[in-house]
Amino acid sequence: MASNNNKQRLRSAFTLGKGEKLLQDNPRDIVRQVFWHHNITQRAISEATKIPQQTVSRLVNGLLEQGILQSSEDTHCSRGKVSFGLVPNAGYGYCFGLSVLLDAISVAVMNFKGEVIATQLVRLDDMSIASVIGKAQTVVAAMSQQYELDPARAIGMGVGISGFFSSTDGKMNIHHAIEEWATINIAETIAEAFNLPTWVVNDGTGAAAGEGIAGAGRRYKNFVYLFVSSAFGGGLINNGEMIRGTNGNAGELGDMLPAKLYSHPNLQLLERILLKHGIEIPSIYQLNEVFDPNWPGVDEWIYKVQDSFDLVVTCSSALLDSQAIIIGGHIPTKLAEMVIPRIDVYAQFRRGAKRPLPEIVSAQVTDSPVAVGAATLPLREWFL
Known part of the structure; x- marks a missing residue:
């Protein structure tokens, strides 16, 4: 205490x-x-x-x-x-993480040891600022009561959201589905609502940060995280620390893939293919719970995105020489495990050997990965 x-x-x-x-x-x-x-x-x-x-x-x-x-x-x-x-x-203390998704929010709470205490996903019809903050406050209050969290030991809050930073004024260029969030300084708005110090990252960087503390990061200190969700992005971890880049946009792996040439490996594409075959899924954010590898359309999705995975993994491996490439986000673990053996990483063959290549593995944090990652931000900023 x-x-x-x-x-x-x-x-x-x-x-x-x-x-x-x-x-x-x-x-x-x-x-x-x-x-x-x-x-x-x-x-x-x-x-x-x-x-x-x-x-x-x-x-x-x-x-x-x-x-x-x-x-x-x-x-x-x-x-x-x-x-x-x-x-x-x-x-000693605990941190909250808030993930602002396209039609839902997710909240996580983490203790000072980096252990996830709880997560909760809530679907919302209204993704306005007022609606999201109101629901998040309700969830945070309920978690605090259920797990007997002392308000005096709250270290801070992190926020993960889809978009990229376009300036230094704290605003982000947000996905059009949650466009109202592009008009505010997100960190200041959330800090005021919860009376906590707050930091903001894009969703891919957030998920990578969470994997670095609560997932495979205990084994790999240098890795590239492929964020497969409604869109495709990523995050970079070097020596355990997030690489943010000049503007906070490091890890925008989707920009490696010209849309006219490559199918982006995202779950909206998978959802459309499954629907074509008569398979409806409740939410891409809960797909891991219901996914069946034998669904018609799964192999079609893999075929369409295989070249994209090959290119991104090859470029990441050549540029960063990381220990691992981790496939995560909201992709079902079983689907990631189907993709991994098919990824072809190009490397020059010289004197009977290739250069050392990273391991390709599936993420270990599969429940609310962005919220879990956001919850690590106060720990990283204050103490790590």
Whole structure:
């Protein structure tokens, strides 16, 4: 449980100006090491950060007193001395994530350890700003009550939405289905509605951020995330951190595919093909729950988009030399697993070998991936 002083600090966190930090650099470096390497020892932290061990010990004691870290049950023995590992204190705080979809919203809540506490998808007929905020507030209040979340421990909120940043005024060029959202500074509007510090990313970057903390990112620190949803996009993770680019638009993988030459591998195309074969789906955002690999039209979709996957994966592999290509978004896991063996990655063959190629895997975060990713943003900004 966080101390009263720390509760007050979190409660007033939204008053910090741009660039200010809840933690200074050395404590932040320690928290980062503990977050990514559970049960790490103080000695290992010192070796990784180059902070003198005596300083690490002093700072760790302070982080333990604040309730940010806690000792794990695992012990380590070195040079005859027994030491305890360190882990993030899951109860120190929590974050909310909001995904603004084309005809629905999704809300996620995540604890300080990076574990997803809950998610909820809500279909909406009215995607106006007032409607979305009102429904999101209702969901957040219900989650807070159900899981007994102390308002004083709310660290912040993240928002993931379809579109791209076109300027530095906080506005985004939004999908036409939710056009009203293009008229506002989204972060400021949501921050005011929830009284929390708020950050905004596009949906592909958000889903990649979530996969980086709650999914395959525990195994791969460098990966390209293919976001397959109503549209096709992506996100980039390097050394565990989001690559945002100059304007916040890094990972717009769909722009690699000229529409007149390539069929974009999105789920609206799949929905149209399935409907042609008499298969109706309730929502692309819940497709994973009902998908049948034997549906007529599935192989047709794969055939149409196979060249697109080949091109994007080949370009991503050649440009970024990542550990993995992760296929995620709202694509059903079974469909992603059907696509993966058919992807052909071009690489020059020289002296009997190709250059090392990334693994191609399906995403592990399949329930509300954008909202889960959005929930990681306060953790990433304040502590990681």
